[in-house]
Amino acid sequence: MDFAWNDTQRRRYERALSAARAAFPPEEPPGFSRERWRRLAKFGLMGASVPRPYGEGLGALDTARLFEAAGKGCGDTGLVFAAAAHLFACAMPIAGFGAPALRERLLGGLATGELIAGNAMTEAEAGSDVGDLRTTARPVDGGYVLDGVKSFVSNGPVADVYVTYAVTDPDAGHWGITAFAVDARTPGVTAGPAFDKAGLTGCRASTVTFDGCFVPAGAVLGEPGQGSAIFQHSMGWERACLFALYLGVQDRLVERCVAHARERRQFGRPIGRFQSVSNRIADMKLRLEASRLLLYRACWAMDAGEPAVLPAALSKLATSEAVLASAADAVRVFGGRGYLAGDGLAEAVDDALGGVIFSGTSDIQRRLVAMELGL
Ligand SMILES: Cc1cc2nc3c(=O)[nH]c(=O)nc-3n(C[C@H](O)[C@H](O)[C@H](O)COP(=O)(O)OP(=O)(O)OC[C@H]3O[C@@H](n4cnc5c(N)ncnc54)[C@H](O)[C@@H]3O)c2cc1C
Numbered sequence: 001m002d003f004a005w006n007d008t009q010r011r012r013y014e015r016a017l018s019a020a021r022a023a024f025p026p027e028e029p030p031g032f033s034r035e036r037w038r039r040l041a042k043f044g045l046m047g048a049s050v051p052r053p054y055g056e057g058l059g060a061l062d063t064a065r066l067f068e069a070a071g072k073g074c075g076d077t078g079l080v081f082a083a084a085a086h087l088f089a090c091a092m093p094i095a096g097f098g099a100p101a102l103r104e105r106l107l108g109g110l111a112t113g114e115l116i117a118g119n120a121m122t123e124a125e126a127g128s129d130v131g132d133l134r135t136t137a138r139p140v141d142g143g144y145v146l147d148g149v150k151s152f153v154s155n156g157p158v159a160d161v162y163v164t165y166a167v168t169d170p171d172a173g174h175w176g177i178t179a180f181a182v183d184a185r186t187p188g189v190t191a192g193p194a195f196d197k198a199g200l201t202g203c204r205a206s207t208v209t210f211d212g213c214f215v216p217a218g219a220v221l222g223e224p225g226q227g228s229a230i231f232q233h234s235m236g237w238e239r240a241c242l243f244a245l246y247l248g249v250q251d252r253l254v255e256r257c258v259a260h261a262r263e264r265r266q267f268g269r270p271i272g273r274f275q276s277v278s279n280r281i282a283d284m285k286l287r288l289e290a291s292r293l294l295l296y297r298a299c300w301a302m303d304a305g306e307p308a309v310l311p312a313a314l315s316k317l318a319t320s321e322a323v324l325a326s327a328a329d330a331v332r333v334f335g336g337r338g339y340l341a342g343d344g345l346a347e348a349v350d351d352a353l354g355g356v357i358f359s360g361t362s363d364i365q366r367r368l369v370a371m372e373l374g375l
Helices: 005-023 033-040 061-072 075-097 100-112 227-242 242-265 275-304 309-339 345-355 362-372
Strands: 118-119 136-140 145-153 163-168 176-181 189-191 204-218
Touching: 005 061, 033 075, 061 075, 061 204, 061 242, 061 275, 075 100, 075 118, 075 145, 075 163, 075 176, 075 227, 075 242, 075 345, 118 176, 145 163, 145 176, 163 204, 163 227, 176 204, 176 227, 227 242, 227 275, 227 309, 242 275, 242 309, 275 309, 309 345, 309 362
Parallel strands: 118 163
Antiparallel strands: 118 145, 136 145, 136 163, 145 204, 163 176, 189 204
């Protein structure tokens, strides 16, 4: 077992970290704009795992490490999350399952960030239970007509393309769902206004409605009926790689807390000399390193072609819960000033809270782990 990065990996990480720090100075408030999206795209994040010739063709571990650098260097966690959702839940299923003409039309633009994609799966009645979709795709001459409302689409209001899922055969259950890549300008597609979210504000999200929307047969990903498997494939990428951005956030929080605990004095000494404070920071470091090992292990399994459902579920659960606990601890370490808006600490709690919900809640990850254990 080798825990060392090679020179190329080390250089790639350092380059991405310094580029992220330089491009997104901490005084700049978070938020989405096409200009900020393009700035982020310049570090090669959006095409990292997209196969060549469209993207960089990196494996899961190398891709995760890039997102870790971006999560550490860019304080706008929502914007990095938006890029990750675009890559893992949209570009990767198109790369893996799109017909050659569809790949040719979309993948170059998705990999450079010229195009933005949103994953439209969740519905009002189908959240954790993604098998209970109401959106339908009726076969017609040359394609399908989509009808339904998707209730929580990251990048929804700004996307050029949606990867979405609809029922094509109501009697086939799991095998009756089909995946589509739908151009956002298609007649019958409407994105709702951006949600007012508690965190991850650099990522706009909305509903997306399909109303008698015709999509050509060439927009189907994989075969009709393969949608559930394609969605699980994209969730594999999300659970393993997306959460690397939260390793970067944890790393940044630990560094900030150490610096603050050395500098801030109370009762005549630095607060880091009080064991309650130093233990809290030690626990933050423990969570970071434990979740980091699980995440790298899950990415390694994906790259090695090993079964990755269990390691990805463990990694997603550990990393999302770790960053939430550590963001709350960071506020405690900073005291009252940690609770002020605009300094990135109170915001880190809200940004972390989303992580225990999307890509399958913590309860769903525990359920996956239990099922993998044969329970
Ligand atoms: C920031 C953010 C970004 C998102 N981005 C996207 C996106 O881009 N595309 C998209 O399609 N969706 C997206 N979602 C939606 C997300 O996938 C769902 O919110 C999530 O799957 C949970 O579904 P739900 O909200 O309907 O909650 P519910 O499924 O109603 O769950 C409510 C509670 O019940 C628990 N629960 C449900 N079923 C079980 C069970 N079987 N066992 C144990 N506990 C259970 C859950 O853990 C949870 O605590 C996003 C959500 C957030 C917060």
